[in-house]
Amino acid sequence: MQTPPENAQHNPWSKSSTHNASVDEYPTEDLEGAEAFELLGDGSLHASAHLSKRPAYGEGSSIDWLWEEGSERLQQRNLHLQRGWRGMVAPILNxxxxxxxxxxxxxxxxxxxxxxxxxxxxxxxxxxxxxxxxxxxxxxxxxSGLDAGExxxxxxxxxxxxxxxxxxxxxxxxxxxxxxxxxxxxxxxxxxxxxxxxxxxxxxxxxxxxxxxxxxxxxxxxxxxxxxxxxxxxxxxxxxxxxxxxxxxxxxxxxxxxxxxxxxxxxxxxxxxxxxxxxxxxxxxxxxxxxxxxxxxxxxxxxxxxxxxxxxxxxxxxxxxxxxxxxxxxxxDPFGTSKLVLFQVTGVADTWKAFELVPWLILAALGGVLGSLLIRLNAAAAVFRRNSFIHEWPVLEVVAFSAITAAISYLVVFLRVQSSDLVSNLFLECDPSKGDYHGLCNPTAAWENMFLLVITAGIKLLLTAWTFGMQIPAGIFLPTIAIGACLGRAIGLFTELLQRSYPTAWVFSACPPDPTVRCVSPGFYAVIGASAMLGGVTRMTVSLVVIVFELTGALSHVLPIMISVMVSKWVGDGLGKEGIYTVWIAMRQYPWLPPDEFRDNGQTAEQVVKPVHNLVIIRDEEEPTMKELTGFLDKHSFHGYPVVRGERLLGYVNRDELVAYLGSLVAEDGQRKCTFSKDVAAVDNTFLNLSSLLDEAVLQMRKEVPLQLVVNMFQKMNLRHVLFSQGGKLTGLVTKSDIVWLLTTHFPHTAALSERR
Amino acid sequence: MQTPPENAQHNPWSKSSTHNASVDEYPTEDLEGAEAFELLGDGSLHASAHLSKRPAYGEGSSIDWLWEEGSERLQQRNLHLQRGWRGMVAPILNxxxxxxxxxxxxxxxxxxxxxxxxxxxxxxxxxxxxxxxxxxxxxxxxxSGLDAGExxxxxxxxxxxxxxxxxxxxxxxxxxxxxxxxxxxxxxxxxxxxxxxxxxxxxxxxxxxxxxxxxxxxxxxxxxxxxxxxxxxxxxxxxxxxxxxxxxxxxxxxxxxxxxxxxxxxxxxxxxxxxxxxxxxxxxxxxxxxxxxxxxxxxxxxxxxxxxxxxxxxxxxxxxxxxxxxxxxxxxDPFGTSKLVLFQVTGVADTWKAFELVPWLILAALGGVLGSLLIRLNAAAAVFRRNSFIHEWPVLEVVAFSAITAAISYLVVFLRVQSSDLVSNLFLECDPSKGDYHGLCNPTAAWENMFLLVITAGIKLLLTAWTFGMQIPAGIFLPTIAIGACLGRAIGLFTELLQRSYPTAWVFSACPPDPTVRCVSPGFYAVIGASAMLGGVTRMTVSLVVIVFELTGALSHVLPIMISVMVSKWVGDGLGKEGIYTVWIAMRQYPWLPPDEFRDNGQTAEQVVKPVHNLVIIRDEEEPTMKELTGFLDKHSFHGYPVVRGERLLGYVNRDELVAYLGSLVAEDGQRKCTFSKDVAAVDNTFLNLSSLLDEAVLQMRKEVPLQLVVNMFQKMNLRHVLFSQGGKLTGLVTKSDIVWLLTTHFPHTAALSERR
Known part of the structure; x- marks a missing residue:
């Protein structure tokens, strides 16, 4: 059990200046507020205190789901509450x-x-x-427009x-x-x-x-x-x-x-x-x-x-x-095929035979292993790039690597065409009437083809591991499909060769006795290989199977596709639980919680709670002036701060909101004292009343709560932080970043690409 | 805003004696516990306190999700922790x-x-x-086995x-x-x-x-x-x-x-x-x-x-x-068609024309209205049945109503066949080569057919409203599809008639000028009608569209199906938000929370919290004997009770667990004093220590929490109850049944069929 580092309360996603200077920033707060008020109309009386002010979000922060969902509901309701015909029309317009x-x-x-x-x-x-x-x-x-044969x-x-x-x-x-x-x-x-x-x-x-x-x-x-x-x-x-x-x-x-x-x-x-x-x-x-x-x-x-x-x-x-x-x-219909199916699978034998499960299972396991390998190579490449001189020369890197890729691709015949063409040809069954793709269907060249396919898959894997992460738009789906399809086709060719060489062996007894009738469909093996490889890289399940069968139209063969995805995921999970997207999220350290079940081994929240003596707290009883408060905010750039008065926990205040609120006022009257306590403000109106900014921390937990419950609450309720208290006294704080850290710290290379390094 | 009734803490699902006497009860607790222990093996040392004892669930109670999920994880982990080869094999076997x-x-x-x-x-x-x-x-x-024409x-x-x-x-x-x-x-x-x-x-x-x-x-x-x-x-x-x-x-x-x-x-x-x-x-x-x-x-x-x-x-x-x-x-392949598609749609015109949106929208709106009507009629019928003498004679009711249904069905030609045959014929396009289903394709009898179809739909609607709820197994999907298909076909016939009568009108300009070429496909109108009607009755969306297009194979026409489901749902929602299953759940008052968003209009938990002076509480400082405690349990048959000692809240104890625990011990030594406090039990071991039964109520809220947050927590975290406290003092309790009541009380006939009446 790792404990989060001391500075985990610190906002790890505060962006560099280039980021904040981005030209297309979110519009200003004032405009937003005005629009919201116009929309609220006469229904705004119903707004409860906790919906009074829109929170300010800086780039890199997390939204307040509870506030946002509440505000959305309020707007919906106000649309209906408007008087007369507007109450009828406004919801319809919206x-x-x-x-x-x-x-x-x-x-x-x-x-x-x-x-x-x-x-x-x-x-x-x-x-x-x-x-x-x-x-x-x-x-x-x-x-186009030529006659046949021309x-x-x-x-x-x-x-x-x-x-x-x-x-x-x-x-x-x-x-x-x-x-x-x-x-x-x-x-x-x-x-x-x-x-x-x-x-x-x-x-x-x-x-x-x-x-x-x-x-x-x-x-x-x-x-x-x-x-x-x-x-x-x-x-x-x-x-x-x-x-x-x-x-x-x-x-x-x-x-x-x-x-x-x-x-x-x-x-x-x-x-x-x-x-x-x-x-x-x-x-x-x-x-x-x-x-x-x-x-x-x-x-x-x-x-x-x-x-x-x-x-x-x-x-x-x-x-x-x-x-x-x-x-x-x-x-x-950009290609005039009037079909949605990209890689139509045709000519597949109607039924599959039991012995085919053996090569398919081998393919599936291979997909899991190679998928994990690709993820690891890719992460290692990304970390290496970040820590070497290459990081400073991204365009040069792309130029050099594309030259290398092009040179290699020109030499290997299957790599010369675009990946999508390669894949659609690998998925196609051999059909003498339709011509032969680079001799793939030539039965005498089976060994050569297998060798070439395996080489292609290997090169593609290495190229992809480096390419995915360079400074260009790049997806990993298609290369993965191509790698899997090459391997699948190779194993399909091997199985076909075996069956044709020993047609009378008992394993092949399910095949028709006539050797000219096709029994093994190598094209479908390519589909299986592609599914297995995708399963190993992305660790998706249902959506992957549905995508593959919508991609290929191979609805009748959904069972083997399902089995291959399942096995490749199991094998892959054995070599590391995370899919490639999860690994990248962890490397960049985005505040994203993996939705998986978390097992707490009997620990309690104590393990992650930052105890109160380590927290930066606003002490209301010290009655800070606006200037002091602004100074405090400048000094401690955390997401937010718990507010206590004496022993009593008042709530939690968000930094962005406090900065936005104080921003305009501090110049006017910097020496005015502030308070977050409603009681104090009610008695003495020389104080600036900040209680409306306070998240009253209505949800408090005790430290004895099982850790799994805390994680589960963050996962399902989209919380940003939870305050821990006992008998009204603040005992600690857990933020979303603590939980993210808890769930991702065991990944390889976590935070290796984070901007704060 | 309704407040829940005074007795909402009471278990409203305690079953009548017939229920408890059911022969196929869940096996006894002892056996369960023994098995669980065997499974835990040497890993049981790791079990944390809150996982020590399996909760006892009576029929009609709700499970403790947190405990159950925790225990499942523990078992998983223990499988892996076993020594030697068992640690390898056990997870695989599982x-x-x-x-x-x-x-x-x-x-x-x-x-x-x-x-x-x-x-x-x-x-x-x-x-x-x-x-x-x-x-x-x-x-x-x-x-079967006849030659064509024989x-x-x-x-x-x-x-x-x-x-x-x-x-x-x-x-x-x-x-x-x-x-x-x-x-x-x-x-x-x-x-x-x-x-x-x-x-x-x-x-x-x-x-x-x-x-x-x-x-x-x-x-x-x-x-x-x-x-x-x-x-x-x-x-x-x-x-x-x-x-x-x-x-x-x-x-x-x-x-x-x-x-x-x-x-x-x-x-x-x-x-x-x-x-x-x-x-x-x-x-x-x-x-x-x-x-x-x-x-x-x-x-x-x-x-x-x-x-x-x-x-x-x-x-x-x-x-x-x-x-x-x-x-x-x-x-x-029970019917030898080797197809999964039940109601194959064939012969539909490849493209649909813009003017067809008008009849389809009418159909969709009709589906929404009739769907709501069916729900209301059905609920009214169920309530009427319950409150009249019919309730006592369920078999007679079925016999009588099936006689009526059979007599009516024999008279109306479309009702005489089974609904599935009717539907598949209504979905079929007219094809002169294939024969004509009861003259449905006879263009000269269009008006008669329309009349007959509308009559059929009306009768079917009335019959269904009564049938769904009688003492026989009965589903509502197929009758709903049949009603919708009749109406759809009728409107399709009408549109076709219109188009054939005025082929040159500008609205029909999209149709081919040759009047013998079919422009309108009435069979597809039946599909649209069925989707709309299903949308109105069940209020499903994505799954409904997918089911309809997998049912009919009409993938190319998924857009109109989608539109019809959407519109019928909107219209239906305007007439009452609940689908038929939700209405039945509410009528039977199962503890099920609708997953919909809840809008709290600014209220806080105060609205649903049962204040502490209305609660039945176990006061630990009174140091009850086992006998007193058993007497207390007999007197107050609630789901469970908060336990306080003096001012301090100790936790919550589940009634079933306490009964099961005390059951065997009370006979031995009924005068022994009990305590739920660990401190007391540690000092004085004459007390029976019940602290292990205590749910320590680690999740406590304050009454100021927005109501929507409370509802959301119950919906997403599968809680059974939440204790409210302030400064360590119990202030109130909310149970799942309070939230169910809050969310369903505005439905028509809520709890009308509940067993506790």
């Missing part, structure tokens, strides 16, 4: 506004997704050649375009343009991120998880971030680096939703905002994988939206937004 | 046991579902005729079988056998329920919801209930009463899971049990609708499994069990 934003979010995300697909496809093809009748056509569009002459490789005829020159030109463009794409993406939107790098899912659980980080959702992340993502994917667009698309969706919220003036509620963000995140997953149900389940399982007090409403909004986004994508 | 039970549950539920389908089909067909070569074949099996002579109607040739005789014979068998089926179902398993009636979902939230009601899950509910359900459905098998199947699933749990000796944890029940309930929905994802979402949305501290594990178990159950059903 309602219409909410749903307009949701529908627009869905349509917007679907459009962005489609647009990104087109952009990526074009940029990717540009590395190999161009369309003769227009630079802005990709290969498929350029060659050769496409409109699309020319760069060597054709520059009329280079000798073989060596062709190879050199092609490879150098390929590498040069890859470097240019990746470099410009990194430069954009570095210059305009420092938060647009990486996947974004860890931050979204933290934000949804109450973290305040508005700069992460700014319009600039939206633009740069979307453009940078297209460039990064097209550069051929080992990354995917799925995770970042969730971030882009949330930025888009936040922009809409601001356009529609939904600024007054932090909880409301988070409900919209949850819906947008579902829609992001829905568009990324063509999987509306997967999106909803992702929000439920991975983003843990159950912390909202009305989760079925949140779930419903997420569902509607996801479906609208998916329908929009299908309607725009 | 794990294997859990998953064996889950897999068996899934397979079992799939099998039961398939078996019920076959039984219902056969019994239903028996009402019209029999197979010449064997009584135990249904019509389809009897006539007439089935093996299946004979009763008049053919008895060689009645004249028309009047035929009609009389057919109708009287039809009615007689219907009455016989329904009557025997009621008799079974009445005689062997009084809890096997009704749908069971309200009780499952209450049990999952912590209510103790083991008799409801007994093997007898399983058998009687399954057989009775088949008889009831076959009798042609207006009821469905979906809800009861969820109950049957839970009974089956409970049986397996007992066979595998999983008796020691109430939370563990509830996790299995949640998985079984998902699987029940999965089998009932052929909708594995719908099952999981149903558990999430309707059964509110988020109250478990590890909900993603619960969700995953539910998902696996659902899929296994669905796969089993598909494998057994």
């Amino acid at each position: 309602f219409a506004k909410i749903w307009t934003v949701l529908v627009l979010t869905g349509v917007g995300i679907g459009t962005i997704g489609a647009w990104l697909d087109v952009l990526v496809r074009w940029l990717g093809d540009l590395r190999e050649g161009r369309c003769t009748y227009g630079l802005f056509y990709n290969q498929v569009t350029c060659c 050769v496409c002459t409109e699309w020319q490789s760069w060597s054709q375009y520059f009329h280079v005829s000798f073989i060596l020159g062709q190879s050199l030109l092609q490879s150098s343009i390929y590498i040069a463009l890859a470097v240019a794409f990746a470099g410009s993406a990194a430069l954009f991120v570095r210059t305009y939107a420092p938060y647009a790098f990486h996947t974004g899912i860890p931050e979204i998880k933290a934000i949804l659980s109450g973290y305040v980080f508005d700069a992460f959702l700014s319009p600039w971030t939206l633009l740069i992340k979307a453009v940078g993502l297209a460039l990064a994917v097209a550069s051929g680096l080992s990354l995917g667009k799925e995770g970042p698309l969730v971030h882009v969706s949330c930025c888009a939703a936040y922009l809409l919220l601001r356009l529609f003036r939904f600024r007054h509620s932090e909880v409301q905002k988070r409900k919209f963000l949850a819906a947008a995140a579902s829609a992001g997953v829905s568009v990324a994988f063509g999987s509306p149900l997967g999106g909803v389940l992702f929000a439920l399982e991975e983003l843990d939206i159950t912390s909202f007090s009305n989760e079925s409403e949140v779930m419903w909004r997420g569902f509607v937004t996801s479906v609208i986004a998916a329908v929009t994508l299908q309607y725009i | 794990f294997a046991k859990i998953w064996t039970v889950l897999v068996l549950t899934g397979v079992g539920i799939g099998t039961i579902g398939a078996w019920l389908d076959v039984l219902v089909r056969w019994l239903g067909d028996l009402r019209e005729g029999r197979c010449t070569y064997g009584l135990f074949y249904n019509q389809v099996t009897c006539c 007439v089935c002579t093996e299946w004979q109607s009763w008049s053919q079988y008895f060689h009645v040739s004249f028309i009047l005789g035929q009609s009389l014979l057919q109708s009287s056998i039809y009615i007689a068998l219907a009455v016989a089926f329904a009557g025997s179902a009621a008799l079974f329920v009445r005689t062997y398993a009084p809890y096997a009636f009704h749908t069971g979902i309200p009780e499952i919801k209450a049990i999952l939230s912590g209510y103790v009601f083991d008799a409801f899950l007994s093997p007898w209930t399983l058998l009687i509910k399954a057989v009775g359900l088949a008889l009831a459905v076959a009798s042609g009463l207006s009821l469905g098998k979906e809800g009861p199947l969820v109950h049957v699933s839970c009974c089956a899971a409970y049986l397996l749990l007992r066979l595998f000796r999983f008796r020691h944890s109430e939370v563990q049990k509830r996790k299995f029940l949640a998985a079984a309930a998902s699987a029940g929905v999965s089998v009932a609708f052929g909708s594995p994802l719908g099952g999981v979402l149903f558990a999430l949305e309707e059964l509110d499994i988020t109250s478990f501290s590890n909900e993603s594990e619960v969700m995953w178990r539910g998902f696996v069990t659902s899929v296994i159950a669905a796969v089993t059903l598909q494998y057994i």
Whole structure:
């Protein structure tokens, strides 16, 4: 049992100055307040004391869920309480506004997704050649409209375009343009991120998880971030680096939703905002994988939206937004397939045989092991980058690494194409009528293919471990799928080879006796491998299975997919309980509580409570002047402070609120004495009455409470702190950061990337 | 703001004697304790004080979630802590046991579902005729193996079988056998329920919801209930009463899971049990609708499994069990269609037109209104039944009402078949190649059909309102779908008629100009109508949409389904916020907290706190003897009592535990004094030390806490009671029943069917 460090009360998320200077800060408090009052109207009489003042949140703080949810309910009620026709119309208008934003979010995300697909496809093809009748056509569009059998002459490789005829020159030109463009794409993406939107790098899912659980980080959702992340993502994917667009698309969706919220003036509620963000995140997953149900389940399982007090409403909004986004994508239909299913699995044998469980279980275990390995390598790479000179040269790092990636990729045939093409080809069953992808279906080359696939998987794993964490938008889903698909296909080929070599062996007795009839479907093994690998990396369960079967349409084979995800998660959990997002959250030390069960081994809250003699406390009986109080606040930059008067605990005051309140007044009359006690203020009105700022700490616990109960309360009630008292006397304090520390301190590299280092 | 009645501390769920005398009671406490100790093994040293003793739960009480979850974690840890190879093997064995039970549950539920389908089909067909070569074949099996166009002579109607040739005789014979068998089926179902398993009636979902939230009601899950509910359900459905098998199947699933749990000796944890029940309930929905994802979402949305501290594990178990159950059903394939989709929608126009939104919105609003009407009629019928002489004659009521239903059904052609057949025919588009269902596709009879459909819907609504609540197993899903489908089809026919009559009107300009091409798909209108009606009755959202599209396979049209569910829910909520299950829970007054947001209008806990002078308290300073204490317990049969010593609050003691503890000791030495104070017991060991029974009430609140926070804590933390104190002095008490009362008191007919009346 570690005890939190002495300075755990200190706000570990106070951002550096660059962060606070961000141009697109939350609007000023005054404006907010005015709007809120206008909305409250004549119903404001009903506002109880604890709802009187909107708390001030600095970037990096956590919201006060109880206050926010209370205020939202109050606003709702006041809408209904207005007199006359306004009482009828206002709720309907508010309602219409909410749903307009949701529908627009869905349509917007679907459009962005489609647009990104087109952009990526074009940029990717540009590395190999161009369309003769227009630079802005990709290969498929350029060659469309041809009859069957006709050769496409409109699309020319760069060597054709520059009329280079000798073989060596062709190879050199092609490879150098390929590498040069890859470097240019990746470099410009990194430069954009570095210059305009420092938060647009990486996947974004860890931050979204933290934000949804109450973290305040508005700069992460700014319009600039939206633009740069979307453009940078297209460039990064097209550069051929080992990354995917799925995770970042969730971030882009949330930025888009936040922009809409601001356009529609939904600024007054932090909880409301988070409900919209949850819906947008579902829609992001829905568009990324063509999987509306997967999106909803992702929000439920991975983003843990159950912390909202009305989760079925949140779930419903997420569902509607996801479906609208998916329908929009299908309607725009960027590739003219009019299908949502990205990697259609076809030609799979209708039934699977019992002996196939053996290779599948091996694959599943392998997925768990390699998933854990990827997580560890990735975390180690991130920590190494942070502590070495590379940290100072992020753009150079991206340029150099994209050059390396491009050079390696050009050599290994399966890596040369985009990962999504690789995956869809690996998922395809061999069909003589349809042509052969790089000789993958050539039965005489089975051993060579297996070797090549394993090499590809290995290289991809190493590349991904470094790439995920560089200063460019990067998702980990697609590379993981690609690694798993390579391994799965390899094992599938091996099984097929075995079965064809020994068709009469008793294990294969379930196969049809005719050796020309296919019994083993290596393409489906690739699906199993991909699921297993994803299970090992993300540790998702239900949402992962749903995403995989919506991604592939392999509904009939959901049972083996389920088994592989389950086994790979077990194996992975044996090697370290945390999925990759959890590890990143812990490394960046966001105030996010893992929703898992906590076992307290019989300890009590005593273990985490910071005893009263270690706390910085405001002593009301000393009757500080405003100036003294401001000095005190400057000296101790904690989240907040317990307030006591003599022995008696008065409550807890939030630093941001106190600073905001005193800010304007201290210049006028700095020598005026302050008090937090209502009794004192009532008797003597020379005191400045601060009691309205006081959170009266109505929820107090005794130190004998089991630790698990404390953790559970923080997890489920979204608390920021709990005061411990006995007989009215303050005995200690536990803040959310103490609990976060308690739950994450055993992770490898916890706080290694935290900004406060 | 109502205040709870004076006797709200009283246990309102203490069952009548018949209940306690139930044969299949939970095994005795002693056995339980022994098993628990054996399991704990050498790890029991680690057990903290608050885990020392298993609480005793009487039927009708609520479990102590905190204790149960703590004990489960302790057991888990102790499994790992065992020495040597046992420490390796025990967790794996435990794990294997859990998953064996889950897999068996899934397979079992799939099998039961398939078996019920076959039984219902056969019994239903028996009402019209029999197979010449064997009584135990249904019509389809009897006539299978015929060539196309061949007439089935093996299946004979009763008049053919008895060689009645004249028309009047035929009609009389057919109708009287039809009615007689219907009455016989329904009557025997009621008799079974009445005689062997009084809890096997009704749908069971309200009780499952209450049990999952912590209510103790083991008799409801007994093997007898399983058998009687399954057989009775088949008889009831076959009798042609207006009821469905979906809800009861969820109950049957839970009974089956409970049986397996007992066979595998999983008796020691109430939370563990509830996790299995949640998985079984998902699987029940999965089998009932052929909708594995719908099952999981149903558990999430309707059964509110988020109250478990590890909900993603619960969700995953539910998902696996659902899929296994669905796969089993598909494998057994009772009807030889090898499809999970029950009501396949085919031939729907690929795209829908904007003008169709108008009829769909009308349908959706109608669904909301009629859904609310059905809820109200049903509740009124239940209350009327309870307060009239009918309550004394449940079997007679069923017999009489099934005769009425059969007579009416025989007259109205659409009601004569089983509801599921009606629905699947209403969902089908007209296809000239496939024959016509009772002239539904005859364009010249459109007005007649509309009239007949509306009449059918009306009759069905009235029949259902009475049927749902009689002493037979009965679900409300299918009748609701049937009502909605009738209305939808009627409006679809009307729209089609309109479009065909005015093909050139501007509203219909989206339709192809050729009038022979179908533009409006009335079958899909029936789907919309069914969704809307279900939305109005159950007030489900995501799970309902998923169930409908898994039920019909109409994935392409999910957007209109979604809109109709949404609108019908809004309209319904305007007429009363509660779905039918919530109303029944409130009427039976189960201790179940609606998970909805609660708005406190600025009140504080003061509103619900029972002040200390109204409480029955054990005063430790009076040093009662065991005999006095037993007398006290006999006199005040509350759930539990706060214990104070002088001014100081010691804690809370549960009545059942105290009774169980004192039970054996009081006979030996009734005059021995007791104390709950550790200090006293330590000094003077003539006292019987009861401090281990004390819940030390570590969580105390002040009365100034906002009411919403108290409600929220009860909802999310699964508390049974909260003590209020100020400065160490007891100021009051709030129990779960106070909060349930607060949240449900405004419902119509709250507690109207409660057993304590």
